[in-house]
Amino acid sequence: MLRSLATAALSMLVFASTATAQEEAIRPTLPRPEVIRTVIEKAVDGFILPGYRDFHAAADALTGNMDALCKTPSPAALAAAKEGFAEAARSWARIEIVRAGPAIEENRFERILFYPDRKSTGLKQVQALLARPDENATEVAVLKGKSVAMQGFGALEFVLAGTGSESLATEEGSFRCRYGRAVAQNIEQIASELAALWDAPDGVQRDWKEPGPDNPLFRTEQEAMTALLGILVHGAEMVRDQRIETFYKGGDKPVFPKQAIFWRSQNTWTMIEGNLEGLRDLIRTSEMVDLLPSDQHSIIDSTEFVLKSLLRVVGQMDVDIEAAVADPAGRQKLDFLLINGRDLITRLNDQYGGAIGLTSGFSFSDGD
Template identity: 80%
Template sequence: MLKALSTAALGALAFASVAVAQEEAISPTFPEPEAIRQVVEKAVDGFIREGYRGFQLAAGDLAEGMASLCSAPSPASLAAAKNGFAKAARSWARIEIVRTGPAIEENRLERILFYPDRKSTGLKQVQALLAKPDEAATEVASLKGKSVAMQGFGALEFVLAGTGSESLSGPEGNFRCRYGRAVAQNIKQIASELVAKWDAADGIQHHWQNPGPDNPLFRTEQEAMTALLGILVHGAEMVRDQRIETFYRGEDKSAFPKQAIFWRSQNTWTMVAGNLEGLRDLIRVSELVDLLPSDQHSIVGSIDFVLKSIMGVVEEMNPDIEAAVADTAGRQKLDFLLVNGRDLIDRLNDQYGGAIGLTSGFSFSDGD
């Protein structure tokens, strides 16, 4: 698919995604409370809780892979550890869009992934640690007391793919590996905490699924639905604004490939793909379409079309970000992602939000 997109082809696909299923004027009526409860329940049980369980399993495999690398360093075990990193990162990316609840408590989001790191804080701290080893960083209990930038995927990516990472295939990389093992164990521990928080019957899942006057999170079903749709809107914004615009802002502007997430390990698009899969799955699993009148179901159909178009281009992106931004075809694809990323945000925020009865001028993006 999309092996090489010409300017004309890109334009045609972008136009198609914008023009698909143009909606008639919407006369919004907020859905029945019971219908909203069903959608929220599906989102919580079928997407959020399942997503964290999947991340917990991937984080466990990552920790095992790092332990194996440290106990028997070799090119093969290093390659396996890198593969485990990519899988765990993608698993996190799928559920990363849920930037609320336990994930934002106790700095869990930042401890799992400190990004964007505009001042290279994490890089400098990890480099300093590797230059002057501190055994406290090789144990999870003490690692938790260090900077959040040293505890998660960003730090582990440098361990596995940064300058000097080739030492991991032999005994000379012992300290580096043990630090990476502690980071992986820390990620696994945080994943387990997230699962436990969301699985607690009287905890956050109960608050999401049972709005009411005594609920500390949501007094009404409308508030819960607003939060759910906010996850989608902010997730789509994150893909466009943090994953892409951090290093590429348009054809006539300078590109900064080394600011892209996980550029060293060539996992930038691994993360983008995971984020998009999360958006797609949340929409499908929660069955958002059920809240729309039958004559407006095409709103969700058009959102799905745009998502598929973006995901198709992401699959064809060069994993080498420096090469991607230096190539004309690569920049055309990046332009496509920016244009259609904005379209996706608007369709979620304006079209779907308006169709389910949000007042004119409401914007999840503004946090209103």
Template identity: 60%
Template structure:
């Protein structure tokens, strides 16, 4: 497997390491001996359980979609929509892991095609609903179609978008069977990801045992760089792809219908899950163990900012169109923009510098 590429630059002026150097202190050194244990806990306590949850929730979603198709009713539709909400939550917890098997064979885009700035996915889903194609109702043939037609975004439109009232009408209608195939495809992908991370001699062992013969991480420095890269890029995605996609600040135009999951009102549930995932990965992997005792407050400060973001996101109107039109709600959005940037800096500069990834170090494999 090709070494992972994670581009990030630790800025000299803002890093903890730079501050220490300016004060004449000894720069931090990377605790290489502690890295294998941290990587093992990241795999066993966060990554593998995350994919298992996504797989299992996708299975429930598929079951509930088939039940809706067989017996259309308001109750069955509500049950399928709740299963969708739970699948979004399960995916949003593990989607920060944008490395490894999930980026192979376009698995990530097949699960979630977003952002979709040109509405490519929406147009394709609307087209197939307008001109039914039976090949979209089978997992085996759906998986060969456009990635934008086979994931959570497509299923959200099926369940919540214009025309979704047809799901309450005829048994085995095309729209429902297409939705059931999407759910089945999500389960297929969930099974593949869980299997890849469960397999002995595969990615999980490569993550746990960095070394010169390892095809992924040649040493502990590369390994911990990748792990920190997940956190930094995850925080960047929250700001750049989850918020700035539709809101760039009080003086800018807003685009509420470009927000992720706006139809199902899962925008903030997804953002909360993304942030909680950052907290969980740091906690469950024991990344604080790579810090000197006098630097461990850095982890506490990161967690404080993350919890503040969760608290505010949980308090924003789930109706995105209403939120961007309300001055009070926009103040909360401004808070998220400002403090999500702070979170990125604390992770990359403060934590990265404190563990010995010194100023000027790039999160890359050197290609």
């Protein structure tokens, strides 16, 4: 009897040891703190800081375009303003994925771009202003105190490409142009604030680069690492869920082309392409592959392959949204973007997240 109990106890110990060994074998190798700090530093210095500087420069150029249009209205000046809008929007799209830090403070994010605007709040307010001109709205200092939907890219797009925008090429569009110039100036001022706040060596960039117990953002390197991955996951979700599914959900479901971002100016694909370029560049510049065990580097390779495929198809979308959703070939490409957009999210959230030690079941979508 005693011998049987001893044998059973020994078997249980062997089983427990084996189970522990198996758990150790499948447990991810956590990135070393110094490696995380290096990756975060590269993300900040190589992507975030220059991204906001580029956005500020593009916004400043757009302000110049609008000023020139208002001073000497002409078809050529209007075309230049529209081009400046597209360039500034693309520049914002690249850095827009960094939905963290100063961008989400003081309503800066919404003041730059209020979207999605499901109730057409911005459209109604801008249309009302243009129908009943209020000179106060042409002053950026006053505009800042108005609805966020009247301050950013959404409002300016309607000014430049909405009903009646052809008047901008003549003196008849004077008020419309001056309001648009104030919007551009507002965007430029916010861009300047963002660039300055991130450039300050003792500000938010230090909080990202130097996690610690007294850090207001990140107590540990792992928290900073999770936040960096969160930028990528949420950015990928934004492309699929807000940029595409807002107007096209696939299959035989109803389509809503006029809910697509910037459909009037045909800059929907400009924004989607810029968002995807931002995701790609952040992954590359920060060298996030360094956080992975050496035998799992292929996760980044496959992620970049999906991004490359998405960018290739977006580059082929050279028609407006209404034409794209009406054409079988266009819908096929949109289906491709939805399917591979979901794949991108899975690779970042599940595969990469699991490989760097985020617990099973972790999901940025759940707000964990």
